[in-house]
Amino acid sequence: MAKKPTGNQGRYRVIVEDDGNASGEFLRDLLGTSKDAIELRVVELFAEAWKTKTGVAFRWHQNPENDVDFTLDLPGGRVKLELTELVLHDGEGNPFKSGNKLRTFGQYAEALVESVTSKSNHYQVVSIPTHLLIYPTHEPFDAPDQAIALAKMKLKALNPAPVFENIFYLQMLPTGPIVRCLYPTPDGFLSDFNPDEWERGIVIFDPALAEFKSG
Numbered sequence: 001m002a003k004k005p006t007g008n009q010g011r012y013r014v015i016v017e018d019d020g021n022a023s024g025e026f027l028r029d030l031l032g033t034s035k036d037a038i039e040l041r042v043v044e045l046f047a048e049a050w051k052t053k054t055g056v057a058f059r060w061h062q063n064p065e066n067d068v069d070f071t072l073d074l075p076g077g078r079v080k081l082e083l084t085e086l087v088l089h090d091g092e093g094n095p096f097k098s099g100n101k102l103r104t105f106g107q108y109a110e111a112l113v114e115s116v117t118s119k120s121n122h123y124q125v126v127s128i129p130t131h132l133l134i135y136p137t138h139e140p141f142d143a144p145d146q147a148i149a150l151a152k153m154k155l156k157a158l159n160p161a162p163v164f165e166n167i168f169y170l171q172m173l174p175t176g177p178i179v180r181c182l183y184p185t186p187d188g189f190l191s192d193f194n195p196d197e198w199e200r201g202i203v204i205f206d207p208a209l210a211e212f213k214s215g
Contacts, residue, residue, distance in 0.1 A: 006031065006032075006033075006038065006096065006137040006138070031137055036062065038137065039062070039069055039070075039083050040062060042083060042133070042135045042170060043060055043062075043070055043081070043083070043133075045135075045170060045172075045177040046081075046133055046135075046168070046170055046177070046179060047060065048176070048177060049170065049176070049177040049178050049179040050179055052176070052178070053178070053179055056074070056075060058072050058073055058074045058075075059072070059073045060072045060073070060081070068080040068081065068082050068130060069081060069082050069083045070082075070083070077129075078128060079128060079129045079130070079131060079165075080128050080129070080130040080131070081130075081131050081132075081133055082119060082123070082130060082131070082132050082133070082164070083132075083133050083134075083135065084115050084118070084119050084132065084133075084134055084135075085115075085134075085135060085136065085137060086111060086112065086115055086134050086135065086136045086141050086142075086143065086169075087111070087138070087141060088103065088107060088108070088111045088140075088141050089111075090103065090107065095138075095141075096138050098140075099206065100140070100203055100205050100206055101140070101203065102201045102202070102203050103140075103201060103202065103203075103204075104198065104199055104200060104201045104202075105144065105146040105147040105150055105197050105198060105199075105200055105201075105202065106147075106150060106197075106198035106199060107147075108143045108144065108147030108150075108151075109143075109147045109148075109150035109151040109153075109154060109198070110154075111141075111143075112134060112143060112147065112148070112151035112154075112169065112182065113151055113154045113155060113158070115134050116132065116134070116155060116158075116162050116164075116167055116182075116183070117158070117162075119132055119164075120132075120162045120163050120164065123163045123164070124163065129165040130163070130164055130165060131164055131165055131166045131167070131168065132162070132164040132166075132167045132168070133168045133169075133170060134167070134168070134169045134170070134182070135169075135170040136170075136172060138206075139172075139204060139205075139206060140204045140205065140206050141204075142171065142172050142204065143169065143171070144202055144204070146197045146200065146202075148169060148171075148180055148182065149197070150197060150198060151169075151182055152182055152183070152185045153185075155167065155182055155183040155185065156183070156184075156185040162183055164183070166181060166183065166184070167181070167182040167183035168180065168181055168182065169181075169182050
């Protein structure tokens with residue numbers, strides 16, 4: 001099976017030897033190399049995060065090609081789950097090799113919304129509820145909280161509305177994965193919205209580009 005391009009997720013470890021010499025290395029958390037393997041691992045992480053958040057466990061199975069990616073068996077019934085990767089295309093070439101760049105929260109939010117609309121345009125409302133799960137495989141693309149809030153605002157105002165019953169984002173944190181609901185958004189959500197967040201910038205560093213320098 002062909003390999004699927006992915007980015008860098010993981011951590012940078014500093015090792016200090018008994019003699020006082022120190023070195024550093026990047027420890028990569030590889031979700032997989034093929035599309036099927038990556039998506040299966042993503043659903044496993046989603047199930048872990050969902051159980052932590054709600055206390056509810058579910059079973060799943062991967063569907064054949066040209067079908068919705070997964071079927072989930074929940075206590076309340078069966079649902080479909082479609083997956084899509086969050087990638088920020090802000091230039092030519094391989095986006096996973098774009099280096100450490102300043103990006104605005106608005107750019108992250110637009111990428112999240114584009115991930116939704118590109119999938120939503122290919123689906124129709126069906127009898128079995130269908131959910132969308134967005135996930136990153138590259139640490140610099142993992143949307144920060146401010147971008148998630150902006151994406152919720154944009155999705156709430158989207159016309160036509162997304163066809164998915166729920167839209168989730170799997171946020172990768174050092175303490176483990178957590179699941180965030182992007183859509184639908186509660187009516188009172190916009191009361192604390194700050195439009196200035198749109199232009200504020202952030203640099204999320206690629207841990208694979210870290211260089212160890214002795215002190």
